[in-house]
Amino acid sequence: MTDATGGAVLRGAVDLSALRNRPQAAAPAQAPGSLPLVFDATDESFPQVLELSRRVPVVVDLWAEWCGPCRQLSPVLEKVVTELAGRLVLAKVDVDANPQLQQAFRAQSIPMVVALVAGQPVPLFTGAVPEQQVREVFAQLLQVAAQNGVTGTVGEADADADAEAEPELPPLHAEAYAAIEAGDYDRAIAAYRSALAENPRDEEAKAGLGQVTLLARVAExxxxxxxxxxxxxxxxxxxxxxxxxxxxxxxxxxxxxxxxxxxxxxxxxxxxxxxxxxxxxxxxxxxxxxxxxxxxxxxxxxxxx
Known part of the structure; x- marks a missing residue:
């Protein structure tokens, strides 16, 4: 984490005022504490995310579909945020679909992870990092949030319902994801190849194979x-x-x-x-x-x- 976590005064590296002042898109009303722990954020919905950060720290994951390290990092972020049981939430931003947010956060390299506390940005890290480092950074973030009076939580019920509604991954895809999270790219490649052998039209497997192949090359x-x-x-x-x-x-x-x-x-x-x-x-x-x-x-x- 950067020195933004060194004290109670937040010193964000980006200016989000233009996004904060944009007219907010209409959204369905939600009862307090009923927000999901992981959700997608867009250029249009971002003012609501800034407001949410006044109640609970918001981790922002800037990613793209083509980004191999993003696919490695995102499951780790979601896992750790879920385990924190509402003390943090995770807003996922597809930089290709949301160029204003990419520009606002100066996302020159992805994955890029920042936080929002009381409407102010707190730089966290760039690139895929190990799970233990994510846990340590989030622990520091919670301390900074507490120093700034942001100690709320969101409920787990809706998040659990969303998780149950997610379609279950095919077994070989699930094996590949688990292998990527463990850093075993050879096993992930083998799983995706097996999926393509079963169904040559499996576009998700094709994309996954390309991404994990790139990950394997870069790792060396x-x-x-x-x-x-x-x-x-x-x-x-x-x-x-x-x-x-x-x-x-x-x-x-x-x-x-x-x-x-x-x-x-x-x-x-x-x-x-x-x-x-x-x-x-x-x-x-x-x-x-x-x-x-x-x-x-x-x-x-x-x-x-």
Whole structure:
């Protein structure tokens, strides 16, 4: 956690005043203490989240569908928040669908986790961190909240009902999620491959396989060494692939695509195939409809033809 937790005075790194003052979208009335522990937040609903933070600390998880580390971290956040039984709530923000919140929180890299206490932001951490570290950070957050008079809770009943309403994951998907949470990426990859062998049209398994494959590659990298190697060997595909993986996993998608497209352009025609294959893999991971993919596909097409 940053030094924002060092005392009772909150020193948020971002200015949320514009979001706070936006007209609030209508929402169904809810009795006090009946809010769920985990919920989605949007640009439109965020004023209500700020108001909620005056009663109970709100942890904000900034994530995206294409982000492998986000898929690793989110189940950990949900687990710890649920175990705290209403002393914290978790607001999940899809940065691709909510660009104003991404800008307000200055989310240059995801997953990014911040908290709101009495309407003020408290930076927590960036990137996937171990469960024990999440517990320690949340314990500090509760202390900061208490120092600022935010000691309310929300009820567990609705959260339990929501959890029961969630569709049960297919067994192989559940196995993959458990393996990812444990850091066993090989087992997760095997589970997703088995799911695809049973149903080749399983889009969730395809997406999961791509994400956990990226996670496995990144887990083996030393970021500093990888970037140094790429700088020393600008035409070495493997060196450039490593940094592109780091960039995608950290949310710097355009940087990853530009790096590989520059490499594709610089290589002789007969050496380009592996670069094109890696680009196509990353396009699928981010999503064909993503504007960054559309832009990169256009440049790739111009280089091919």
């Amino acid at each position: 990298l030393d970021p500093v060494a990888a970037r140094a190697a790429a700088a020393e060997a600008p035409l070495d595909p493997q060196a450039q692939f490593a940094v592109a993986d780091l960039d995608v996993s950290g949310g710097h998608v355009d940087d990853a695509f530009d790096r590989l497209l520059d490499l594709f352009q610089a290589l002789p025609t007969d050496e380009r195939a592996p670069v094109r294959e890696r680009l196509l893999e990353l396009f699928g991971l981010v999503g064909d409809a993503d504007p960054r993919v559309v832009r990169a596909r256009g440049r790739l097409a111009s280089l091919l033809f």
